[in-house]
Amino acid sequence: MDLKKSSSVEHGIFTEKVNTIRAAYKTEDKKIIVSHIGELDQRKINTLSSLVEAQLEHLKVSKTTTKKIFNVVIEVLQNINLHGENVGVDEIPLNYLLVARNASDFVVYAGNAVPNEIVKKLEDRLKRIQSFSTFELKKQYMDVLTNGSLSEKGGAGLGFLTMALKANEINFDFINLNDEFSLFSIQLKVLK
Amino acid sequence: MTRFELEETSNTPHIIFDSEASKFSIEGKSFPEDSKEFYRRVIDWMEQYKAEKPTALSLSFNLFYLSSSSIISVKQLLLKLVDLQNQGTKVSVTWKYDHDDDDIKKTGEDYQQLTKLNFIYKVNV
Numbered sequence: 001m002d003l004k005k006s007s008s009v010e011h012g013i014f015t016e017k018v019n020t021i022r023a024a025y026k027t028e029d030k031k032i033i034v035s036h037i038g039e040l041d042q043r044k045i046n047t048l049s050s051l052v053e054a055q056l057e058h059l060k061v062s063k064t065t066t067k068k069i070f071n072v073v074i075e076v077l078q079n080i081n082l083h084g085e086n087v088g089v090d091e092i093p094l095n096y097l098l099v100a101r102n103a104s105d106f107v108v109y110a111g112n113a114v115p116n117e118i119v120k121k122l123e124d125r126l127k128r129i130q131s132f133s134t135f136e137l138k139k140q141y142m143d144v145l146t147n148g149s150l151s152e153k154g155g156a157g158l159g160f161l162t163m164a165l166k167a168n169e170i171n172f173d174f175i176n177l178n179d180e181f182s183l184f185s186i187q188l189k190v191l192k
Numbered sequence: 193m194t195r196f197e198l199e200e201t202s203n204t205p206h207i208i209f210d211s212e213a214s215k216f217s218i219e220g221k222s223f224p225e226d227s228k229e230f231y232r233r234v235i236d237w238m239e240q241y242k243a244e245k246p247t248a249l250s251l252s253f254n255l256f257y258l259s260s261s262s263i264i265s266v267k268q269l270l271l272k273l274v275d276l277q278n279q280g281t282k283v284s285v286t287w288k289y290d291h292d293d294d295d296i297k298k299t300g301e302d303y304q305q306l307t308k309l310n311f312i313y314k315v316n317v
Binding site: 041042045046049050063064067068070071074075078081142145146148149158159161162166 | 202203223224225257259260261263264267268290292293294295302305306
C-alpha cells in the first residue's frame with residue numbers, strides 16, 4: 001500500500017522517502033513486517049510494540065534478537081513521541097515506523113520532522129555515536145547512567161546510546177522539508 | 193505505613209510495597225510515557241518509609257524490559273535505598289532475570305556497580 005499523493009511539498013517529500021524504503025521490500029525474503037504512518041501516542045506505542053513482538057514470535061526469531069528489536073522500536077517511538085514536531089498535512093503528522101525483514105537481519109526504520117535549528121546538533125551527536133566502539137558506547141552509557149537525570153521532557157540522554165548498543169548498525173539522514181523543518185530518518189540494523 | 197500497589201499495565205510494571213508483609217517487588221515491563229511521573233510516586237513512598245527507619249528492606253526486581261528513561265528512574269529509586277542503608281537499614285536487592293536474558297542481568301550489574309548495594313541474582317525458573 002503506497003501513501004496517497006498529496007499536493008503539499010512536505011508530504012510529497014515524506015511520501016517519497018517512505019515509498020523508497022518500501023520499494024526495497026517486495027520479495028519473499030525481504031518484507032516489511034510492521035508499518036505505521038502518522039499519529040503516535042503512548043497507546044499506539046504499546047500496540048505497535050506488541051505487534052512487533054507477535055510478528056517476531058510468529059517468525060520464530062530468537063528471544064535475544066526479539067528483545068533487541070523490541071528495545072530499538074520502543075526507543076525510536078518514544079523519541080518521536082517526546083521530541084517529534086507536529087508537522088503534518090491535514091493533521092496527519094509526518095511520522096513513520098517500518099520494521100523490515102531481510103535474509104540475515106531486521107531493519108527498523110523510523111522518521112519524524114525536526115526543527116532545522118537542531119539538525120546540526122543531532123547530526124553531530126549521531127556521528128559521534130556512530131564512531132564509537134562498543135567499549136566506548138558502554139562507557140558513555142555508564143557515564144550518563146551515573147550522572148544523568150530526566151529532563152523536563154522526560155528524556156534520559158540514553159536513548160540513542162541504547163539503540164546503538166542494541167543494534168549492529170545505525171544510519172541516519174536529514175531531508176529538508178521547508179524553511180522550518182527537516183525530515184529526520186534513522187535506520188537500525190539488528191542481525192538475526 | 194500504608195500498602196502501596198500499582199497494577200501492571202501493558203507498559204508499566206506491577207509494584208507492591210507492603211511493609212507489614214515485608215514484601216517489596218517490581219515486576220513486568222517498564223516503558224511509561226512519562227517515566228519521571230510514574231516513578232515519582234514510587235520514590236516518594238520510599239522516602240516516607242525511610243522516616244520509619246526500618247531495620248531491613250529487601251526489594252525484588254523481575255523486569256522483562258526497561259526503557260532508557262525507566263533505567264534512569266529505577267536508578268533514582270535505588271539511590272533512595274542507598275539513603276536507607278546509610279541511615280542504618282539493612283538493604284538488599286534481589287535481581288531476577290531469565291536465563292537467556294543477558295541484557296537484564298547486565299542492567300542489574302550496572303546498578304550494582306553504581307550503587308554498591310548488596311545484589312542477589314536469581315535466574316527465573
